[in-house]
Amino acid sequence: MQQNTTLERNQPSTPRLSRLKKKFFDAPGISWESMPAAVRKFHPARKIGWCILALFAVIALFPVFFLLAGSFMGDDELKVYLGAVISGSEGYADFPLLPLYPTLRHYVEIFMDTPEFFVMFWNSMKITFGVLAGQFVVGTMAAWGFAKYQFPGKKGFFLIYMILMLMPFQVLMLSDYLVLDWMKLTDKLWGIILPGVFSAFPVFIMYRFFMEIPDSLLESAKLDGAKEWQLFYYIALPIGSSGIISAMVLGFLEYWSLIEQPMTFLKDKSLFPLSIFLPDITAISKSGFAFVASVITFLPALLVFLGGQDYLERGIMAGAVKE
Amino acid sequence: MRGSRKKSFRGLFWIMPSFLGVLVFYLLPYGDVVRRSFLGAVDEKFVGMENYRTVFGNTAFLLAVKNTLRFTAICIPALILLSLGCAVVLFRSKYGGIIKSAFLMPMALPAVSVALMWRLLFHSQGLLNQWLVHMGIAGSDWMNTKQAFWVLVFSYIWKNLGYDIVLWMAGLAGISESIYEAARVDGAGEWQCFVKITLPNLKPSLYTITVLSFLNSFKVFREAYLVAGDYPHESIYMMQHLFNNWFRSFSFDKMAAAAVVESMVLLLLILLLQKAWDSKEAAV
Numbered sequence: 001m002q003q004n005t006t007l008e009r010n011q012p013s014t015p016r017l018s019r020l021k022k023k024f025f026d027a028p029g030i031s032w033e034s035m036p037a038a039v040r041k042f043h044p045a046r047k048i049g050w051c052i053l054a055l056f057a058v059i060a061l062f063p064v065f066f067l068l069a070g071s072f073m074g075d076d077e078l079k080v081y082l083g084a085v086i087s088g089s090e091g092y093a094d095f096p097l098l099p100l101y102p103t104l105r106h107y108v109e110i111f112m113d114t115p116e117f118f119v120m121f122w123n124s125m126k127i128t129f130g131v132l133a134g135q136f137v138v139g140t141m142a143a144w145g146f147a148k149y150q151f152p153g154k155k156g157f158f159l160i161y162m163i164l165m166l167m168p169f170q171v172l173m174l175s176d177y178l179v180l181d182w183m184k185l186t187d188k189l190w191g192i193i194l195p196g197v198f199s200a201f202p203v204f205i206m207y208r209f210f211m212e213i214p215d216s217l218l219e220s221a222k223l224d225g226a227k228e229w230q231l232f233y234y235i236a237l238p239i240g241s242s243g244i245i246s247a248m249v250l251g252f253l254e255y256w257s258l259i260e261q262p263m264t265f266l267k268d269k270s271l272f273p274l275s276i277f278l279p280d281i282t283a284i285s286k287s288g289f290a291f292v293a294s295v296i297t298f299l300p301a302l303l304v305f306l307g308g309q310d311y312l313e314r315g316i317m318a319g320a321v322k323e
Numbered sequence: 324m325r326g327s328r329k330k331s332f333r334g335l336f337w338i339m340p341s342f343l344g345v346l347v348f349y350l351l352p353y354g355d356v357v358r359r360s361f362l363g364a365v366d367e368k369f370v371g372m373e374n375y376r377t378v379f380g381n382t383a384f385l386l387a388v389k390n391t392l393r394f395t396a397i398c399i400p401a402l403i404l405l406s407l408g409c410a411v412v413l414f415r416s417k418y419g420g421i422i423k424s425a426f427l428m429p430m431a432l433p434a435v436s437v438a439l440m441w442r443l444l445f446h447s448q449g450l451l452n453q454w455l456v457h458m459g460i461a462g463s464d465w466m467n468t469k470q471a472f473w474v475l476v477f478s479y480i481w482k483n484l485g486y487d488i489v490l491w492m493a494g495l496a497g498i499s500e501s502i503y504e505a506a507r508v509d510g511a512g513e514w515q516c517f518v519k520i521t522l523p524n525l526k527p528s529l530y531t532i533t534v535l536s537f538l539n540s541f542k543v544f545r546e547a548y549l550v551a552g553d554y555p556h557e558s559i560y561m562m563q564h565l566f567n568n569w570f571r572s573f574s575f576d577k578m579a580a581a582a583v584v585e586s587m588v589l590l591l592l593i594l595l596l597q598k599a600w601d602s603k604e605a606a607v
Contacts, residue, residue, distance in 0.1 A: 260545075
């Protein structure tokens with residue numbers, strides 16, 4: 001049948017197809033024609049599925065292209081396209097996917113004229129890396145303890161971490177404020193960093209990865225005279241490194257765009273991170289700045305995303321797969 | 324297994340630094356919140372269940388609860404079904420990786436960047452209306468009418484689709500290929516395989532995916548807040564808006580009572596989940 005030949009010609013290396021072939025064509029007495037109608041219909045259905053998926057993917061990526069394009073537009077071009085929204089002129093906004101007259105002007109402006117922007121960028125860095133560094137020290141130890149030791153009350157401790165991990169900020173908001181107020185840490189970056197360090201989420205992610213380190217390996221290391229901290233340092237950290245990186249990638253994306261905590265606890269504008277900086281777009285001259293600011297805010301997260309996508313996925317899965 | 328006493332406390336030593344932090348930053352202050360939920364706001368006198376009564380009689384609270392429930396009831400099933408469909412198509416396919424990356428990208432896009440886009444897209448003279456007008460459909464003022472709710476639904480699905488696809492794919496990867504082989508030899512079609520094998524085997528994943536999707540649903544506040552501010556259209560007035568407004572007016576009594584109520588409701592859900600998890604995994 002035609003379907004059969006097209007498939008074989010076009011994608012001979014698809015694992016699915018070779019599986020199908022192995023199963024159906026190599027088995028005696030079974031050919032494509034003799035397969036149930038449902039299987040034969042399945043390919044056109046998949047094609048439709050792929051078209052829908054591709055459409056979704058374009059929608060998913062659209063904001064990224066949109067922001068990039070806008071950041072390379074000059075004031076004149078932005079005015080033509082977005083005047084309707086920004087300065088209230090007639091008609092509707094419009095937007096091409098590529099700027100007609102690309103310019104770096106707004107990038108230059110942001111680098112030359114707005115030191116506040118760099119303060120915010122630096123605040124974001126301090127918060128994000130402060131939290132991640134703390135999680136790296138405290139969280140890995142806790143995850144290791146949960147993964148490879150038996151101790152009294154372990155189930156109870158673990159349940160506390162699980163519950164904490166699953167509580168949204170609004171539930172913990174007042175308690176967070178009370179303790180920060182008591183420690184005189186409101187309106188300080190430490191007030192954002194410290195609660196983040198003791199977040200239960202990375203412990204849980206790393207726990208799942210540490211669990212997979214075989215006990216026999218630890219036993220034999222112990223027989224060779226390794227001390228407890230050596231097991232942690234020479235076995236857990238290197239072998240569980242993918243778990244640690246997964247937790248860090250997820251943590252980076254979370255803390256880089258942290259909104260609720262800094263918005264609630266920081267009053268001093270010089271401490272604001274980029275994640276709560278919303279440039280106003282009430283004038284065309286400011287909207288160019290807004291685009292560039294959005295892109296620069298996005299860039300570090302994009303780099304982490306592109307570099308750590310595998311780890312990101314494994315981290316997401318670690319939250320779900322229970323085996 | 325060689326559980327001498329000395330050994331058993333070693334494990335405690337590993338979690339201690341973390342647990343002390345958890346104690347100081349989360350557990351003790353939460354205890355204080357529970358205490359405060361029974362005290363008056365000004366004089367800190369014991370008022371019994373008064374704060375709880377106030378909260379449950381508060382129209383803003385009821386609105387936020389209603390919106391949250393409505394949002395959850397629509398978004399979670401929609402997201403779970405949509406992501407399942409995508410995951411099944413993407414699973415073990417040649418271009419799955421690239422498309423999956425596209426779906427995950429919104430996770431990396433900070434909410435402030437999204438907000439800029441949303442403001443230009445959903446403005447009454449914005450891009451969406453322009454496209455709709457081209458297609459001959461009347462637009463609407465998306466953020467200031469009931470449509471705001473659907474914008475938020477869209478934001479949530481847009482942001483979380485990739486996350487859930489990855490979770491479903493993890494579930495799909497856990498199904499043994501030999502079951503399918505056996506079924507196919509018996510003449511089962513693709514659709515039958517999906518209904519009779521794939522779906523039942525994905526059931527354990529469903530619990531966790533539901534809970535994780537539910538928890539991520541609280542984060543839509545970010546886009547809602549950045550686009551519409553402290554007092555958005557009433558259809559997207561969420562719990563976080565309410566807590567923020569109470570926080571600004573120092574209504575700690577109401578905040579405390581509402582936090583206790585919400586945490587209890589969530590705790591109940593989590594314990595149900597834990598039970599489901601425990602039935603799969605014997606020991607923690």
